[in-house]
Ligand SMILES: Nc1ncnc2c1ncn2[C@@H]1O[C@H](COP(=O)(O)OP(=O)(O)OP(=O)(O)O)[C@@H](O)[C@H]1O
Ligand SMILES: [Ca+2]
């Protein structure tokens with residue numbers, strides 16, 4: 001067939017259009033402090049972009065300033081000041097399919113969950129009777145009561161739906177005089193058991209997740225009669241959203257990469273720990289300083305949760321523009337965060353939101369059904385890798401979406417930089433499925449693994465290296481355990497990741513070399529999402545034909561697929577077997593690659 005060369009996928013490096021009209025003015029509109037806007041929401045307001053009370057509004061657009069529009073029309077606008085930029089940018093702006101980003105509201109189900117104010121047709125949260133709970137709400141958190149003794153509170157630096165954040169200083173001790181941020185959450189706002197539980201969990205997660213440079217550093221939590229106080233490192237550079245807007249809505253590819261690398265890094269870390277953030281958006285990333293190259297920190301774990309490796313969450317939480325389709329379908333895990341990063345990446349590169357409508361239900365419809373546009377400027381002038389990167393984050397099928405660690409291995413993000421790829425929890429999930437597979441399926445996966453390209457092998461090689469401390473070409477269960485321990489925080493215990501390793505017990509009596517590792521940890525679903533999947537599969541089938549395909553007894557296949565005696569085997573399996581010689585057909589091979597559950601669903 002001539003396709004079977006395992007040719008490295010060529011990534012034609014197009015010259016990226018590095019125009020950044022406002023690249024040097026990123027702090028231009030940050031003078032009113034971080035979070036000068038509010039993400040607070042009017043739960044009953046059906047208009048997703050309706051102005052919030054108490055925030056500044058643009059006279060030109062139905063959302064708050066700062067917005068790019070502010071810059072086009074203001075005398076102080078960098079665009080107005082810079083003749084080099086004023087010719088192209090405004091035109092591009094008016095061609096945008098959607099308005100530029102504004103602060104995202106939490107979806108109404110979140111508010112219902114927090115406040116118990118569920119409108120009849122929005123009643124998406126089935127948990128117990130709120131009326132009963134109000135009577136006996138326990139607002140004691142067990143946090144230290146000495147906030148007032150320890151901290152001197154300064155001015156407000158930001159505000160959210162659930163509280164406000166102030167700068168503060170340690171009054172005494174070793175850290176005397178050091179600045180911190182304090183998120184103050186009034187207990188009066190905690191009107192449901194769920195709201196209280198969410199605050200408990202926010203603190204628990206902040207406490208458990210320690211030691212990543214792109215995660216806001218948590219100091220401690222305090223409480224008194226009126227408030228909970230979450231004390232953390234003070235980030236003085238403002239929100240990513242403000243910086244996007246102050247740059248006129250878009251970043252150059254290089255600048256976007258620098259931001260996305262940090263976001264992906266911290267999110268990969270959270271996912272390895274079994275924490276899903278569930279509210280990733282540019283408002284929830286802060287710069288440590290006003291500096292252009294300032295480090296970025298993830299904040300606001302208010303909607304975050306622990307998730308076990310083989311568990312799905314079902315509560316609808318997040319912010320509308322950033323919410324993943326599977327969250328709306330109520331069965332999701334860490335991949336939902338990756339979707340949100342896809343939305344952020346889309347915004348960074350083109351300045352508008354990929355899924356936009358005036359109402360929450362309109363946004364949800366777009367998220368579920370619409371394909372984001374890559375035809376409008378500036379997309380055609382951006383690099384093919386950039387578009388490919390964003391599309392692979394915004395795949396509606398979570399199984400086909402890249403993970404954070406894979407995204408860090410993507411040629412666009414990687415470019416010439418020495419990006420360190422973190423350990424990926426997906427590797428363990430795939431390994432578990434592999435260990436439970438039949439020898440026939442293992443042979444099929446091995447054939448497929450021989451067709452992987454240089455880019456795909458790069459990621460697997462990185463993962464293998466992280467698990468292979470002795471560099472002897474093989475890994476053992478002990479190596480895997482050690483790699484996890486090395487990366488573990490307290491969060492990992494909560495999300496039961498060590499228990500999950502029990503499923504890899506079959507590995508305790510043998511070692512795995514890189515070839516088998518590739519077969520074990522390649523994701524058929526992800527490969528299937530690639531344009532060249534047909535080539536991969538055909539190629540792999542050819543290899544399998546030469547070395548592995550054999551006549552199959554139907555009963556054998558039936559037992560492999562877990563078909564019971566009541567299922568009419570012939571009816572289900574006739575398209576799996578080649579009539580001429582009783583061997584696996586191409587279709588059967590592809591179904592086998594996917595494993596039992598999927599094959600059955602498709603076959604029946
Ligand atoms: N460590 C920090 N340093 C500086 N500013 C901060 C810090 N933490 C939070 N802020 C500011 O306070 C705002 C609100 O904080 P946060 O997002 O945690 O609150 P929230 O009530 O959970 O908000 P939301 O409505 O998004 O859920 C942030 O958007 C940011 O502007
Ligand atoms: Ca927030």
Ligand SMILES: [Ca+2]
Pocket residue numbers: 160162279300301302303
């Ligand atoms: Ca929050």
